Amino acid sequence: xxxxxxxxxxxxxxxxxxxxxxxxxxxxxxxxxxxxxxxxxxxxxxxxxxxxxxxxxxxxxxxxxxxxxxxxxxxxxxxxxxxxxxxxxxxxxxxxxxxxxxxxxxxxxxxxxxxxxxxxxxxxxxxxxxxxxxxxxxxxxxxxxxxxxxxxxxxxxxxxxxxxxxxxxxxxxxxxxxxxxxxxxxxxxxxxxxxxxxxxxxxxxxxxxxxxxxxxxxxxxxxxxxxxxxxxxxxxxxxxxxxxxxxxxxxxxxxxxxxxxxxxxxxxxxxxxxxxxxxxxxxxxxxxxxxxxxxxxxxxxxxxxxxxxxxxxxxxxxxxxxxxxxxxxxxxxxxxxxxxxxxxxxxxxxxxxxxxxxxxxxxxxxxxxxx
Amino acid sequence: xxxxxxxxxxxxxxxxxxxxxxxxxxxxxxxxxxxxxxxxxxxxxxxxxxxxxxxxxxxxxxxxxxxxxxxxxxxxxxx
Numbered sequence: 001x002x003x004x005x006x007x008x009x010x011x012x013x014x015x016x017x018x019x020x021x022x023x024x025x026x027x028x029x030x031x032x033x034x035x036x037x038x039x040x041x042x043x044x045x046x047x048x049x050x051x052x053x054x055x056x057x058x059x060x061x062x063x064x065x066x067x068x069x070x071x072x073x074x075x076x077x078x079x080x081x082x083x084x085x086x087x088x089x090x091x092x093x094x095x096x097x098x099x100x101x102x103x104x105x106x107x108x109x110x111x112x113x114x115x116x117x118x119x120x121x122x123x124x125x126x127x128x129x130x131x132x133x134x135x136x137x138x139x140x141x142x143x144x145x146x147x148x149x150x151x152x153x154x155x156x157x158x159x160x161x162x163x164x165x166x167x168x169x170x171x172x173x174x175x176x177x178x179x180x181x182x183x184x185x186x187x188x189x190x191x192x193x194x195x196x197x198x199x200x201x202x203x204x205x206x207x208x209x210x211x212x213x214x215x216x217x218x219x220x221x222x223x224x225x226x227x228x229x230x231x232x233x234x235x236x237x238x239x240x241x242x243x244x245x246x247x248x249x250x251x252x253x254x255x256x257x258x259x260x261x262x263x264x265x266x267x268x269x270x271x272x273x274x275x276x277x278x279x280x281x282x283x284x285x286x287x288x289x290x291x292x293x294x295x296x297x298x299x300x301x302x303x304x305x306x307x308x309x310x311x312x313x314x315x316x317x318x319x320x321x322x323x324x325x326x327x328x329x330x331x332x333x334x335x336x337x338x339x340x341x342x343x344x345x346x347x348x349x350x351x352x353x354x355x356x357x358x359x360x361x362x363x364x365x366x367x368x369x370x371x
Numbered sequence: 372x373x374x375x376x377x378x379x380x381x382x383x384x385x386x387x388x389x390x391x392x393x394x395x396x397x398x399x400x401x402x403x404x405x406x407x408x409x410x411x412x413x414x415x416x417x418x419x420x421x422x423x424x425x426x427x428x429x430x431x432x433x434x435x436x437x438x439x440x441x442x443x444x445x446x447x448x449x450x
Contacts, residue, residue, distance in 0.1 A: 059411040059445040060399040076395035080403050 004326050005070065005368040006334055007051065008342060009038035012360035014053055016071045019355075021328055023346040026355045032074065033065065040107045040321055040364045043070075047115035048368050052134060054105035054120070062104050064120075064134050077134035081105070081122055084141040090124065091153040100124045100144070107321060109164035113171070121161035125152060125178040127190065140190035143176070148195060148212040155179035155215045155234075156280070162320055163219050167226045175229065175244060180215035183231070185244050196244030200233060218320040220262045222269035230272050230299070232262040232320070237274060239299050250299025255286045261323035265348060266331040270298040273325075273333060273349060275318040283338075284315035292335070294349045308352035309343065316341070321364035328369055336362025373437065380435035382414060383426040389443075400443055415442040 002021030008014065013031030032038075036055045044050040051067040053074070062081065065074045081102045092098035103123040111117035116133040126144050128137040152159060163177035172189045175196070182197040200214045207213070215234035222228065231238040231247065235258050238247040251257035256276040265271035272295045278286045285291060290309045293302040316339035326332035333345045340359040345352045374388035383406075390397045401408050406426070408414070413422045417431045417439050433439040 057445075059409070061409060062398065063395070079395075079398045082404060 002328055003370045004328065004332065005043075005048075005370070006324075006342065006344075006355070007041040007043065007071070007364075007366040007368070008336060008359065008362060009041050009053070009321075009364035010336075010340070010360040010362050011037055014038040014041055014055075014071075015356070015359060017342065017355050023326075023328075023332055023344055024353075028356055029071070032071070036063075037104075038363065039104060040366075042108050042110060042366045043368045044110040044115035044118075045112050048370065050110070050115040050133075052108045052110060052118055054108055056104045062102075064105065064108070066134050078130065078136050081120070081126075081128055081137050082139070083126060083144070084139040088144075089150055090159060091151060093154060095153075097150070100126070102126075103158065106160045106162045107164055109166060112166050112168055119164050119166075119174075121164050121176060123158045123160040124154075125159045125161040125181060127161055127164070127176060129190070140186075142186070142191045143184060143193045146184070146193050146195070148181070151212060152178065152181040153213065163216070165219060165221050165226075165229075167221075168223045169226050173226075173243075175219060175221070177216040177219050177231075179217065180234075181212045182214040183216050183219060183244055196240070197247070198245065199240075199247030199249075200238060201236070201249075202234065217260045218262050220264045220272070222264040225269045228269065228298075230262050230264060232259050232274055234258065234280060237262070237272075237299060250295070252295070252300035252302055254293055254302050255291075255304075259318075260320040261318055261335065263323045263325055263333070265333075266325045266327040267329060268296070268331075268348075271296050271348070272299060273323065274302075275323070275335065277317060283317040288312055288314050290314040290316065290337075292333070292345075292349055292352075305345070305349040305352070307350065308345075319363055322362050324365045324367040326367045326369040328371075332367070334365050334367055336365045338362065376435070378435070379429040381427050381429055382421070382424065382441075385430070385441050386426075411446040413444055413446050415444065 006017040013034040015030035018027045039054045041053040049070045053065040055063040066077045067074045087100040089097035107121040109119040120128040127140045165175040167173035177183045184193045202214045217232045227243040229240040237251045239250045240247045259277045263273045289311045292305040295302045316337035323335040331348045336342045338361040342355045343352045416434045
């Protein structure tokens with residue numbers, strides 16, 4: 001029998017939600033690591049029992065946890081993230097030079113082929129890789145040493161590397177995104193990097209079409225079509241059909257094109273989901289109505305999905321890593337809110353139901369599908 | 372937890388021994404590279420906040436002899 005396991009990272013611990021393939025009755029386990037921020041938790045695609053979790057607090061810093069039994073038990077693995085060589089400086093909010101300082105791991109991306117290989121996107125923005133199941137970490141320093149590095153500047157949430165996409169068709173290619181530097185691509189396994197921000201336009205930065213400096217919030221890809229990328233920028237929904245070499249706006253008829261997460265349907269590469277948020281200063285849904293928007297045309301034309309979602313007095317946010325899809329048929333779509341709700345749609349977004357309503361603020365959602 | 376120390380016992384020797392016995396604590400009390408105490412961590416010995424003392428200052432005899440604990444605690448911070 002098919003089943004799903006939903007990995008939920010929150011401000012005060014991790015939770016694991018499980019259901020059979022009907023996705024109507026749910027078990028809730030947790031909190032794991034109660035009181036700690038779990039920025040992200042994700043399973044290996046080749047060994048679903050192998051999970052990695054980023055655990056941190058302001059008091060005690062960063063830990064990385066690993067499970068080999070699907071989250072029943074955990075062990076702390078390596079947490080030494082040291083920038084390679086002379087760490088150098090990036091721009092601070094006021095434009096002055098500021099030394100690179102490690103703060104936390106935002107995102108953990110296990111390899112598509114080896115459960116012991118995992119990538120970590122960190123703040124201040126850098127990409128680390130472990131080849132031994134998280135025991136030791138080494139920086140892929142070619143990214144930070146890109147000539148534009150000293151011009152990178154933090155977004156409101158910090159200068160974080162929050163998105164890592166591995167190309168299933170080309171092991172040497174990956175995409176990352178940094179707030180607020182933009183998107184980058186490597187074609188040689190992380191040795192060298194190319195900014196891929198042509199076509200992005202960001203008002204209120206000195207050069208709206210600069211090579212770097214764009215506040216990219218999230219990027220999504222369908223595994224069958226890795227050259228097609230969808231981006232939620234600070235403002236604007238963008239699409240690339242050439243692996244990021246160029247972008248065009250596909251915000252279309254959205255009520256707001258500000259937001260954080262973006263996801264692609266598991267079986268329909270042209271079906272995309274976003275959650276419009278009113279603005280960068282008002283981090284809640286327009287009109288107090290929580291609506292997921294779905295495009296079945298790869299952008300431009302969007303429809304509001306509201307069945308089962310609160311349509312009045314709702315002022316939560318949905319953060320960049322807090323949306324995911326399963327690979328059942330019909331495709332399940334999941335998202336978590338800063339109000340502690342986790343919603344599921346078992347019919348590709350047509351209708352929604354809360355799995356839980358009262359967790360701590362949700363930071364991340366990942367889904368594992370068992371056929 | 373109890374750890375065995377060389378004399379004289381200092382903050383540094385206590386923390387080195389703890390991190391050696393429990394490697395998963397490395398980086399959670401003090402920075403892994405600089406060995407500086409994390410900002411929101413405090414040390415207490417014999418009821419006194421000794422967080423600002425030198426890492427190499429000898430600990431009180433009662434702590435060194437194991438009659439009193441060396442306490443590592445998250446600081447009270449926030450609203």
